[in-house]
Ligand code: C2O
Ligand code: CU
């Protein structure tokens with residue numbers, strides 16, 4: 001299946017099979033050198049060169065027949081060993097491990113039906129390498145993404161960002177982790193190797209032949225698609241065997257619309273060392289961590305002192321208020337749902353277990369949690385170009401159409417208020433207080449491309465506080481972020497720098513069904 005041969009290309013480079021058990025089903029693949037119009041070359045000597053492809057393949061996920069998935073595969077062409085790390089048996093793309101400062105070139109070959117484009121979520125890269133849907137390439141084409149890693153160490157990710165089908169593509173598998181390290185982080189000697197565990201949490205629905213089920217109607221789109229089965233790194237019933245020592249967990253919520261309220265089953269507090277944009281200044285303790293779609297969190301967890309043979313679960317606790325309280329007319333007559341809440345048996349806000357951690361081995365390692373992790377310069381409102389006039393982005397829901405300031409996405413359209421001065425710091429606010437649509441109000445995980453931002457304050461209207469309180473103690477507002485969950489009745493104020501690159505970039509809701517309903521806009525950075 002899917003063997004790709006394009007005899008019109010002048011130059012071919014053939015690779016052997018990728019070489020893991022997973023890829024035994026995949027054909028050998030070919031990629032051609034990028035044609036001049038299809039590249040974003042910025043430099044002549046990249047430190048890292050990766051050949052990447054997206055293809056449709058089959059992978060066993062549940063017992064019984066394998067599941068058709070869409071998968072990124074990659075091969076390191078040049079650069080430090082360990083840059084590309086497959087997750088054997090997973091539909092997720094390989095983990096890319098990059099270092100700050102590296103010049104990276106990714107030759108992406110599209111071998112899925114229809115257009116595709118790859119976005120490096122959280123990385124600050126030039127427009128042509130950012131995966132704007134405008135730069136999608138057709139099936140059979142190749143495009144080279146060039147960027148220098150400017151970001152600090154952190155847990156980032158890459159995923160398909162194709163116009164109106166981001167939700168579908170990510171759901172079927174087109175996503176992977178992108179981990180950046182830097183000197184500051186390496187000097188901390190955090191648990192590494194087998195003790196550094198990447199965890200991608202996603203929810204899926206399967207049919208009785210193990211096929212993936214996606215959106216069933218407008219109701220699923222308006223609230224966002226929810227699965228009823230939780231997968232970790234692409235696997236159901238995930239179990240993590242650990243030793244009696246400290247671990248670093250790097251968690252991505254890779255779900256389309258599900259919010260997790262992460263907590264340990266025995267009530268141990270969550271020790272957070274990093275969020276979207278890398279390390280916090282010092283470790284912080286939370287009773288639970290709220291992780292919205294696209295957000296990342298890094299936890300320090302020490303299993304020393306626990307009994308070999310004992311277990312602890314990572315759970316998602318119940319919460320309320322993130323999805324509309326029905327009866328507001330949303331999608332009435334469209335939903336095909338089992339519970340009048342869309343097609344999932346597991347509503348957003350239900351409690352469940354995500355994975356089991358089993359203590360299997362004694363290890364006498366006394367690794368201490370560092371008291372200081374990093375230094376973060378926190379920006380002040382007065383430093384902004386617009387300290388008295390925040391750029392306001394109002395989130396609203398119209399029938400079949402969630403919007404930003406009343407507007408929908410148009411491929412290259414930019415409004416006056418969406419233009420930012422190069423090298424400026426902007427005061428911005430997301431406001432989720434659309435009175436015309438009270439019954440349809442819901443939480444929106446808002447994401448801005450480019451550099452990360454700092455949260456200045458979060459304010460919620462009195463009538464919304466009760467629901468808000470079921471999630472708010474898990475909001476991490478320190479450090480750098482690129483995605484923030486904006487709850488009904490809430491206003492989130494933030495400061496965001498727009499440095500280094502001019503160009504056209506995106507901001508949008510990362511509930512991918514909302515994104516695909518055009519709850520997305522461009523911003524333009526201009527000198
Ligand atoms: Cu992860 Cu524009 O998105
Ligand atoms: Cu992004």
Ligand code: CU
Pocket residue numbers: 402443444445509510511514515519
């Ligand atoms: Cu949304």
